[in-house]
Amino acid sequence: MSKIETDLLVIGAGSGGLSVAAGAVQMGAKVVLLEDHKMGGDCLNYGCVPSKALIAAGKQAHALRNGAKFGVADVTPKVDYAAAKDHVHKVIETIAPVDSVERFEGLGVHVIQERGRFVGANTVRAGDHEITARRVVIATGSAPFVPPIPGLDKVPYLTNESLWDLRDLPKHLLIVGGGPIGIEMAQAHLRLGSKVTVIEGMKAMGKDDPELAKIVLDRMREEGMVIEEDAMAEEITGKAGAITVKAKDGRVFKGTHLLMAVGRAANTGDLGLEEADIAFDRKGIKVDASMRTSNKRVYAIGDVAGQLQFTHVAGYHAGVVIRSILFGLPSKAKQGHIPWATYTDPELAQVGLTEAQAREKHGDGMEVARFEFHENDRAIAEGKTTGLIKVMVVKGRPVGASIVGASAGDLIGVWALAIANNLKMSQVAGMVAPYPTLGEVNKRAAGAYFSPRLFESAMVKRVVGLVQRFLP
Structure with a gap:
């Protein structure tokens, strides 16, 4: 020893x-x-890196099917699931030397x-x-986390660790769990050609702002995904290629593969x-x-x-x-400025308090500034107009921000910076964003906070009137 x-x-x-x-x-x-x-741990080998690589493959397939609005003929992509997994492993191998x-x-x-x-x-x-x-x-x-659902130990199932070894595209993927992992993998596989059913015991994306989560879930349903909520799994039976999940309320779901994604x-x-x-x-x-x-x-x-x-x-x-x-310096971790994102299409990101949390904590002293993606010129040009930003503001300072839309995971960084440094909305409004970019969404949200104060204020109008009368 x-x-x-x-x-x-x-x-x-x-x-x-x-x-x-x-x-x-x-x-x-x-x-x-x-x-x-x-x-490299879970992130490199089983989590963030491989999942985003597979999501990218799904986006490519989706783009090929939906080019007509840009003047590019729609085509049915020929998906090679094994090759998509090769792409995933190549990404891991490229990053691995750093770790x-x-x-x-x-x-x-x-x-x-x-x-x-x-x-x-x-x-x-x-x-x-x-x-x-x-x-x-x-x-x-x-x-x-694999819950002790009766029968689960007798059927083959996947987790976010074993999924990456699968080489054949699931014909019908059942996913137990409608949180970020389950929803991301659901959309990726749907776009690569699988039929997908998400089985969630409570509400899908239940930890996110419900208004924004609905936008994501509506998009997924439009693409053909089946999302079953309030469907607590009671029993799982079957064999490879033929798996059945029975919910406590009697609903029955059948598929060829099962992914357990109920948490960690x-x-x-x-x-x-x-x-x-x-x-x-x-x-x-x-x-x-x-x-x-x-x-x-x-x-x-x-x-x-x-x-x-x-x-x-x-x-x-x-x-x-x-x-x-x-x-030997005093150092403490905080959580209020920590952002997170779910990399669906559209993406969903959050930092600080949600609207419901902010209302509960601050009551009538909290205001919500909103801006829709369909009013952003870059979003219009790229056909990415589905989206919304909400900023929760107390005494002129943001205490939370929720974004759903293209590049939400990138856009949330401005609000993480603002909350971490206790910035005012006026400082975000004073930012100059390049035109045309999605980044203007953040500035316009800050502007939406000040618009009523400037354009609907009788006092402001009186002051402007007086200045115009006496300005030489």
Whole structure:
């Protein structure tokens, strides 16, 4: 058994763990990184990267079917699902070197490809190594949650991890779960030629603003997707190529393939957390605002910390703990400025409070500024007029923004910046956006907040009248 002493031990080489390891070692700390599976974690290998690559393939097929409005004849695309998956894996392979063992060892990180388990407050055993560290960061992420539905263990099913090994296009894909993962994969497969039925126990896209979610779901239904809501799965039966999902209300859904997409569970198992006095529950490891666990030498970041489960959140958490661990500075994580997006077509993005949340918190003191995509010249030119932005404003400052429409995931960045820096609506309105771009949507939303104050104000009109009378 080799014994290693280090400044920092990072458990998990996903987005958060890699960010901590790279930042710490380049600033002079001795770093050991443990990973018992694939470098890059879920995002690179099973999540963000492959899903967006498959979505891109679906968009291409959809564009070929819908060119007539631009003067380009519609054609029926010949979809090679295996080739689309080759595209997915090529994208992963292109990005993988950035997250590789070789790169991190080149930076000076001691990478050990073994599973780590605590055997003491700040000591972890991994294979033939025993590592004692001044500080430990747990960044083990999350995995697909598979609910104990009767019969599920007897039928073949896919998750976001196993989906990427599938080479034949599903004839009829059943998806249990109408959240972001399920909805994104539903539209991608629909556009690639599968028949798709989404089975959701409550409301599809239920965590998003209902007005904006409806716009996305209406588009999907128009494209031919079947979305069944309030359909809690009670029993699953069948075999490969013939699977049946029965809902509690008696509805029955039949398909050839089944994708389980009901959520994710924090990877806390077999870490020996009890040995290190680290508190956790079914949501994940319990942390304070500085991402520190009940063991003051140990931090947890990203999905395993039981908070927002997004890659960019793990990266943000990495910055928070680096400041604390390396420089001893007080550093706290916040959530109010964290954006997220669902990469459907149209996209849906959110930062801060939704309209309902803002009304509940601020009551009549909250105003909503709205602007429709069909009034944006670039959206008109590109035939992307389905969309809406809502900005929730309190005392002249945005407290939340919701966007549905083309490039919503990019557009939300302006409002994330504004909320993070406590900017005023006047500062966003003062921005000059290039014409014609979708980016003007943000400026016009800010303008919509001020329009009633300027154009419907009797006081403003009186002042302007007086100025015009006496202006030389």
